[in-house]
Amino acid sequence: MNYFDLTGKVAVVTGAGRGLGAALAVGLAQAGADLALVTNSTPAEGTASKVHGLGRKAITIQADVSDHSKLSGIIDKTVEEFGRIDILVNNAGIIRRTPAAEHSYKDWEDVLNVNLNSVFVLSQEAGKRMIAQGSGKIINIASMLSFQGGINVPGYTASKHAVVGLTKQLGNEWASKGVQVNAIAPGYMATDNTEALRDDPVRSAQILDRIPAGRWGTGEDLAGAAIFLASSASDYMSGHVLCVDGGWMNR
Template sequence: MEITDFSLASFSLEGRTAIVTGGNSGLGQAFTLALAAAGANVFVPSVHDDGGETAELVAEAGAEHAGMLADLTAPGGPERVMAGAVDAFGRVDVLVNSAGINVVAPWRDFGRAEWDRMLAVNLTAAFELGRLAAQHMSDRGSGKIINIASLYSFLGGLGSPAYAATKHGIVGFTRAYADELGPCGVQVNAIAPGYFETALTAATRSEPETSRRILEHVPSGRWGERADLMGAVVFLASRASDYITGQVLTVDGGYLVR
């Protein structure tokens, strides 16, 4: 793309289709709605039924929505999701691996069962669906894979060694696939959210001392809002980021610099 070819249309996702795992709640829903607002049709697989809320919000944004109840850790789950998205929209241009869980327990109580469950959801499912998407995208010579990392991709994991391990692993997976898929015209990047206002952080935010300690570490001085992530995912999903791959875009209000 020449300098004279650049315009804000480079950020448009009109005519594109995105899969967003875990995309009907929390930060995943923000990714879904951001991509829809930029013009993409979205396919949302989830283990939870949201009663049609996300589909309604996507329609309000002027985009099309399809989805299915699917367990990405079950045999054949990733294949069902990929086939469902292609059946619904004919192609997949963007994959956002957003589904994830966190189990917190003291190290003496954190055993193999907790470890295996988190690796299956946070890392193995992302790899399996990412591999299928990469095959589909590389055959066409273009595509975007966006993995969701964390501040714990760079830090320790107090109370959750598996969460830290999976999020470190997501960064490694992102960089390895970026290296291999670059020649195929597929960019692979990650977003690492900081501390955000979600249902999962409600208990932490309700504890004044804990919340104060966190905010003292955030130069922006506040918890992130879901809208703060929306520009990042649109950028990485769009043509505007075609020469960016293997990167981790940290959206944390400056937490890591303090």
């Protein structure tokens, strides 16, 4: 089990105040990591309390990841506090649901700014540190809409397709430098982003009918995959997209 031991590792998780980000952060702490919890408007104190309850250290960093001038400060503060950064989980994301013909450019720009541009900038800032120390793990959160087109979400779909491409590109450049870049593609998860779908009886039934597991996923369902990709167990994986989807892609 030492393959999955993260004791002494330092992880940055964006969007860590709630939902998938909080569950991913707690999962990494359970495996032994200390955490820098990045959040915008949602306080991360609840997540920090859970991390502390596991005997791990945690700091909270309030930052709007769409403001790219602030992103280097996230990595700087983490290194200042802990002395290093070993794991970056690019989880923060937003979605805007509007038919493509009515989708405003502002919605398009807002989604791409958070879901793609911040992933590149944070990966670049963390990657510099990881390359210098000769090791590191970057985990990007992709989506089922990294593979499919979806409906009424042009900006989100474009951003998540691009996240997969970026994952592969960075993986190609950095694998030889000891830095593995991979992604997790969650299936349909019970989060704020899917609330509109879950509240729609027709769409909810259509989605559940396609999931072999027969249920919506939870943040806890992703924790094991994150621990795997953050640990030495995945040292020979690069540019891979791991689907955690209850079997959705099999159908």
